[in-house]
């Protein structure tokens with residue numbers, strides 16, 4: 200019987216090979232017969248470059264098949280999965296300080312200090328860490344020549360938001376040993392730093408034979424609001440008031456500061472004023488949930504109020520990210536339907552509000568599933584996930600302040616006033632600058648300013664000479680060239696280069712520079728740095744250079760990691776699945792999450808007049824003077840992309 204199935208598989212693989220790019224033959228041979236046929240469909244659509252042009256419901260079908268394939272073949276565990284006595288999740292109906300006790304069969308999964316997982320098997324590059332030289336790559340292909348923005352699509356709140364999320368999810372443990380990068384002669388006069396020193400990523404043995412070493416995540420990778428609560432008990436202790444469940448916040452609605460002038464918050468490393476005001480906003484949100492719960496449930500004490508409010512606030516953050524931020528980042532009808540589908544399912548919000556979660560992930564949404572799903576791999580975020588979130592080009596050179604004492608014009612736009620250089624808004628100095636500006640003025644200014652675009656030659660020069668900080672937010676003595684460092688980091692962490700990365704994600708690889716972009720100037724520069732060696736193209740450069748799908752602010756290559764991991768953050772977490780209910784969140788708390796749809800809703804709760812006066816756009820993440828989209832009578836699922 201086994202022989203017969205093997206025989207059928209061999210025959211079908213052999214016939215499938217004829218229609219499939221040869222680089223995928225091995226991958227297809229490892230798939231089940233059904234998955235191999237599903238891949239054939241996905242691959243055929245890819246060859247035509249068609250999926251994003253399909254009617255929305257067909258585009259969604261493509262994406263759900265692709266996501267299924269990645270759930271099966273693009274998740275690799277790093278480190279051991281502890282086997283022991285199963286704990287009882289009912290003993291922990293709340294998010295713990297360090298992320299333990301979320302996954303029912305593996306108490307440590309997703310906790311602080313666990314391994315980064317993998318979406319692509321590690322590619323050892325120890326012999327070519329400096330090939331081509333990271334300073335050359337940064338200078339010739341990344342460094343900003345002239346600021347390129349995202350038009351009206353994505354504003355500075357959106358850029359700050361994603362950094363706020365990064366500070367919830369990932370950060371690498373470093374070695375105590377430093378290394379140095381020196382600018383080669385050919386580019387030295389164009390590099391703000393002729394050399395710089397930084398700490399290596401700590402490489403930790405896994406005790407396993409397949410992936411022998413890995414790096415540790417010092418933030419909890421769960422979507423648990425750790426940018427405001429911290430990733431361990433000690434930090435949590437710093438931010439709590441221990442009264443009525445609340446967190447510390449200053450009278451002026453900004454974060455408090457310690458004796459060193461460092462903000463009191465869950466995560467303060469390598470931050471700036473834009474992230475600081477989002478942290479402050481969600482501390483206010485947390486405290487408002489505490490007030491409501493205390494009014495409703497009089498006998499809840501400090502600890503219970505804190506726990507429930509943390510669940511609610513983290514879920515609000517995850518929801519804003521899923522159905523508001525991402526929808527602006529990937530501004531197409533297919534992704535609008537897909538992201539709402541992840542939260543509410545194809546049956547939609549009205550249905551879910553009335554009848555609760557019905558059906559599986561497709562009909563009812565990932566959120567509220569009866570059981571968390573980790574696809575057989577303990578939850579973690581991955582090295583590849585970190586690499587595709589290297590989005591420093593979103594940052595401009597200065598922040599354009601607005602005069603909010605003036606009257607708004609017909610697009611609700613306030614007049615421009617001072618330009619504040621970005622370096623004066625980072626770190627401790629940035630916190631001081633922020634207290635002079637104030638919450639509303641900074642939020643409105645960021646709302647009206649477009650972010651940078653993820654394109655070649657758009658990496659801020661000021662980040663090529665920046666003070667990096669340690670985990671406590673203290674400035675380090677050494678300045679770093681972040682653009683060069685990022686190129687080095689991906690290599691050091693064995694992240695596949697661009698073409699291998701695509702191959703491993705079942706995306707058609709490139710064979711010449713013209714396959715990445717049709718911009719001749721970029722093609723020439725790629726040629727100059729890498730010659731004809733397309734396999735050497737660094738991931739970060741490829742992600743910037745890749746021609747973007749219309750409406751997408753990121754590359755398709757990066758998007759595939761999002762497709763897999765954005766769903767995983769929700770479906771692997773029991774507080775978004777089996778424990779996403781009134782019993783765990785309280786009735787009021789659950790209502791709070793269900794009735795909050797966007798960042799605008801959160802802003803309106805705490806600053807009721809601000810968006811009415813200054814925001815013309817529909818989403819707080821697009822540039823605020825842009826008009827809301829005109830109504831479209833065609834039902835979303837049946838729309839055809841223009």
Ligand code: HEM
Pocket residue numbers: 358359361362365369370371397469470471585586588589590591593594625665666667668681684685688
């Ligand atoms: C003023 C704003 C920012 C500053 C000063 C800053 C600075 C830094 C620094 C110093 C590092 C550590 C580099 C290393 O040692 O490897 C880093 C890492 C990183 N940053 Fe930023 N950054 C800023 C904004 C952003 C934004 C907007 C994003 C967008 C997603 C972002 C994403 C990342 C990612 C993904 C990492 C890697 C984290 C890791 O290695 O685990 N950063 N940043």
